[in-house]
Amino acid sequence: MAMVVLTAVLVLFVTLFFRVAYDTFSCYWLTPRRIKKVMEEQGVRGPKPRPLTGNIMEVSKFISQSTAKDMDHIHHDTVGRLLPHYVAWSKQFGKRFVYWHGIEPRMCLTDTEMIKELLTKYSTVSGKSWLQQQGSKNFIGRGLLMANGDDWYHQRHIVAPAFMGDRLKSYAGHMVECTKRMLQSLQNAVESGQTEFEIGDCMIRLAADIISRTEFDYGYEKGKKIFHLLTVLQGLSAQASRHLCFPGSRFFPSKYNREIKSLKMEVDRLLMEMIQSRKDCVEVGRSSSYGNDLLGILLDEMQKKRGNGFGLNLQLIMDECKTFFFAGHETTALLLTWTVMLLASNPTWQEKVRDEVKQVFNGATPSVDLLSKLTTLNMVINESLRLYPPATLLPRMAFEDIKLSDLLIPKGLSIWIPVLAIHHSEELWGKDANEFNPERFSTRKFAPGRHFIPFAAGARNCIGQSFAMMEAKIILSMLISKFSFTISESYRHAPIVVLTIKPKYGVQVYLKPLNN
Numbered sequence: 001m002a003m004v005v006l007t008a009v010l011v012l013f014v015t016l017f018f019r020v021a022y023d024t025f026s027c028y029w030l031t032p033r034r035i036k037k038v039m040e041e042q043g044v045r046g047p048k049p050r051p052l053t054g055n056i057m058e059v060s061k062f063i064s065q066s067t068a069k070d071m072d073h074i075h076h077d078t079v080g081r082l083l084p085h086y087v088a089w090s091k092q093f094g095k096r097f098v099y100w101h102g103i104e105p106r107m108c109l110t111d112t113e114m115i116k117e118l119l120t121k122y123s124t125v126s127g128k129s130w131l132q133q134q135g136s137k138n139f140i141g142r143g144l145l146m147a148n149g150d151d152w153y154h155q156r157h158i159v160a161p162a163f164m165g166d167r168l169k170s171y172a173g174h175m176v177e178c179t180k181r182m183l184q185s186l187q188n189a190v191e192s193g194q195t196e197f198e199i200g201d202c203m204i205r206l207a208a209d210i211i212s213r214t215e216f217d218y219g220y221e222k223g224k225k226i227f228h229l230l231t232v233l234q235g236l237s238a239q240a241s242r243h244l245c246f247p248g249s250r251f252f253p254s255k256y257n258r259e260i261k262s263l264k265m266e267v268d269r270l271l272m273e274m275i276q277s278r279k280d281c282v283e284v285g286r287s288s289s290y291g292n293d294l295l296g297i298l299l300d301e302m303q304k305k306r307g308n309g310f311g312l313n314l315q316l317i318m319d320e321c322k323t324f325f326f327a328g329h330e331t332t333a334l335l336l337t338w339t340v341m342l343l344a345s346n347p348t349w350q351e352k353v354r355d356e357v358k359q360v361f362n363g364a365t366p367s368v369d370l371l372s373k374l375t376t377l378n379m380v381i382n383e384s385l386r387l388y389p390p391a392t393l394l395p396r397m398a399f400e401d402i403k404l405s406d407l408l409i410p411k412g413l414s415i416w417i418p419v420l421a422i423h424h425s426e427e428l429w430g431k432d433a434n435e436f437n438p439e440r441f442s443t444r445k446f447a448p449g450r451h452f453i454p455f456a457a458g459a460r461n462c463i464g465q466s467f468a469m470m471e472a473k474i475i476l477s478m479l480i481s482k483f484s485f486t487i488s489e490s491y492r493h494a495p496i497v498v499l500t501i502k503p504k505y506g507v508q509v510y511l512k513p514l515n516n
């Protein structure tokens, strides 16, 4: 009897061993080779990958060289600095080329018709790759940004109402109040003698305050620790994306993994506190519903769908909270920071926007209905998003074989859309592509969704796009009515990419209160 059991265990063990060995071999060798062959047969080549690490080292070397120094003056020709590997390889191999992030093949795609086809027609059979999910697992988990397939579809439908219609409009009041507080603190600082301000820091705090209050009914002061920990986790996750990641690597007890784990546990603890206090309010009868905001929607959904599958859903709610805490403030803060930098160094446009705001609001507080009349401000914001798109790259992995025009994209190939390069292309935007010229957005010629894609496009576009635009218009119109701003001598123009495109040393401006 013992012999039979032993043989059965042995057979099971050997089968399992061969299964794992085959899967590993297939994942590390067969599939990448198959993809390489299919692409080479179609004339799409690229730099030679090293075993296991692919071209990761070369990309790191390119970027550390190109960003080693600041830019010599304020200009916007940033593609060579931020995507040097794209510039070098597109010269060598043509507009379409494949490079390797470890064992993941990535095809760079700039053809705007194909991009449109991918983002609109194939949104359900493409998504975030395993490597990407691993890179951001500890930071935003399986929230909407990293979800795929049916999970993504359900998550998107659950949270969408928080960013539409009257609910979206109702956030304007909070945005105005938060901005007033920020402007008052700037005014107080000016009165106490401060002239120079790092505007990036103010914008991060303001955008964080706004997303905390509107979606979680949680002020910045209370949520400050969550934002801080998420920022640290984001930095560590960005480091991870430059290193090799393979199945099981997260279990290694390295210093890096330990640090990530303890930060993640702390964020989860703080989020649990926030969620629990909302639940307690309903349970002790202090409130009859979970609320009308994003957290309320998520808690309602959890009760509706699975009364007892609590644990699993709670983790997803925490992941969703992290996703929105992160995605809901950093990108918008960067848009605001870059726009202030552009206006501070272009006084004519600053004056134009100020005149328009004065005319439209006539001294009154911004209201949603009037925001659509700020056409010049809208043009400036678009130009800022074109020159400094917070998300410089859009990634999509094909989950099945697809055809883009006449090009076969085999299952498992990741497509990387270099948004920054498309936004700076002379072919698409003309000779002045690297110049700040909001006038180009005065006509509808620029084809949104094709060569202007700061919020992506198709079903998987940015869910917070209208929220972000409303917020940006409210904040900028209020700031520009209260202060005039010029760029400080201490500002060093040094954009860098750490998942998003950031000013390396912040943006220092001189603020001067206006007498109105």
Ligand code: HEM
Pocket (backbone or CB within 6 Å): 144, 145, 146, 156, 211, 323, 324, 327, 328, 329, 331, 332, 335, 389, 390, 391, 394, 395, 453, 454, 455, 456, 459, 460, 461, 462, 463, 464, 465, 467, 468
């Ligand atoms: C200027 C501000 C913003 C920019 C430039 C921006 C840009 C983007 C881009 C390019 C994507 C697609 C990413 C990808 O698929 O890889 C995206 C997705 C997303 N954004 Fe934004 N975003 C901004 C503001 C916001 C705000 C304010 C929120 C939330 C309140 C938000 C929440 C999200 C979420 C949850 C997704 C994932 C959507 C999905 O996969 O279905 N974003 N954003």
